[in-house]
Amino acid sequence: MTVRAGWLLPNGQTREDTRLAPLGTMAPESAVTSRDGVIAGGDPLKATGVAAMQVQISTGRALVQGTTAQGAYPVAVTSPETLTVGDGNAQYTRIDSVVLKVYDGLYDTSEQTAVAVEIVQGAANATPSPPTLPSACLRLWDITVPAGASAGTGGITWESALADRRRYTAAYGGIIPRGWGLSFAGAYPGQYRDNGAGLDRWDGTAWQPLEPSVGWTAVTLASGFTNNGNAQGTVRYRRITIAGVPFLQLRGGVSWATSGSIPNSGNLLAAVLPANCRPAALTSLPIAAGGVDIKLDAQTSGQLRLISSSGVTTWAALSGVQYPLDA
Structure with a gap:
């Protein structure tokens, strides 16, 4: 098993699961929910085009938040995962998302107990947008799939098709690394984040730069x-x-x-x-x-x-x- 989660299997997790999954108290988003996201270190869960219609996701760790009642799942991808993108629509472009998805039959209708790296297909449209994701699903990358794309027509131009959507999380009290999207609110006064040029502190209402980068x-x-x-x-x-x-x-x-x-x-x-x-x-x-x-x-x-x-x-x-x- 190369994609595994802690605190998921009904018969208990293995000792190897426990060693690999990022266990501990993570950055909160509310009183009982955690900020989901990728755990920084190297270039975790990086997407690379490896064939005309195939993308590979590298190893890495993350936290996937479910519903409030469900809680959060620590996840580890221990071997690269190769995914196949469906052929493009005949007329319109679409945007697919590469996600980490937790299936837990106690809280969803899947009747499964599993975790996977997979592709959620978006709707083909003249103005396409990424698909809306269900609970317990963490977006990692978006893939723009042109109309008519297939292995027989040359496939996807990966250099321009991939959009990094990895957001990061950290342990409680840690500084949240800069990732995709800075439009999230802090969870408590005194929380810190990396804004890409310095540090911000949440004052209870807004992020305040500690030492803002100021031009001349x-x-x-x-x-x-x-x-x-x-x-x-x-x-x-x-x-x-x-x-x-x-x-x-x-x-x-x-x-x-x-x-x-x-x-x-x-x-x-x-x-x-x-x-x-x-x-x-x-x-x-x-x-x-x-x-x-x-x-x-x-x-x-x-x-x-x-x-x-x-x-x-x-x-x-x-x-x-x-x-x-x-x-």
């Missing part, structure tokens, strides 16, 4: 200043959070025409920084400039000002500047 915004320089001073690029800024403290980061460089004479009384910006990017108090930082070290004043008004001594030439660098915004 170019400033508008005052008259007399140009970007790329000392070949350091355009002056840009971004607001980030470090250990719960808001910071502003700067990068790039500025230049001006006349050595020793900084334009506009040193005020760099024609348009000051937005309110949430201004420090609570005047913040002064040493920066590099042509000829000497000078000072950058980050003002509460949102203006950035260069303060220099004699000897400065025609450029100043802002790369690496970072300062807190809180009091």
Whole structure:
């Protein structure tokens, strides 16, 4: 048996079943249901086209949730499973789904006690959609089956036909890995998930990014200043959070025409920084400039000002500047 489940067989599971199935308390979705999904590790339950109309699902482990009364089934696929896709409809495309399906005659009408990797066929349509799945069924992949597809007509182009629908789960308290679909709600305040670029924390109402990935915004320089001073690029800024403290980061460089004479009384910006990017108090930082070290004043008004001594030439660098915004 290469597809097996824990807590399913009426006569009990074997010791090998117990060792292979992902037993334990998994991430909840409600008071008594668990978040079903694939258990991360390698590339579990990966789909690969192996013939014109055949797809192979690799080994892996997962949790399949049934009804609330039914509970969840830990499942292990211990050897690759090869499935045959039915021929395409004569007129329309359809979308089939590769699933992990638990059959439990105590809760369904199958009169079986089994678990399988199988294909649920979708309806052929001018605008096809994946099939609706029953309880105790976990979607892994969608397969677009073109009209007329068959082994005799060349079959399925697997590179474009397969759509990854694996979503992931984790043990209770673990971080849920990034998978297909981020539109699920958290189950309890303090739950974490990987959003693909960082971590989100569920606050009871919404997912809140811990340290969101924030892009850079170019400033508008005052008259007399140009970007790329000392070949350091355009002056840009971004607001980030470090250990719960808001910071502003700067990068790039500025230049001006006349050595020793900084334009506009040193005020760099024609348009000051937005309110949430201004420090609570005047913040002064040493920066590099042509000829000497000078000072950058980050003002509460949102203006950035260069303060220099004699000897400065025609450029100043802002790369690496970072300062807190809180009091």
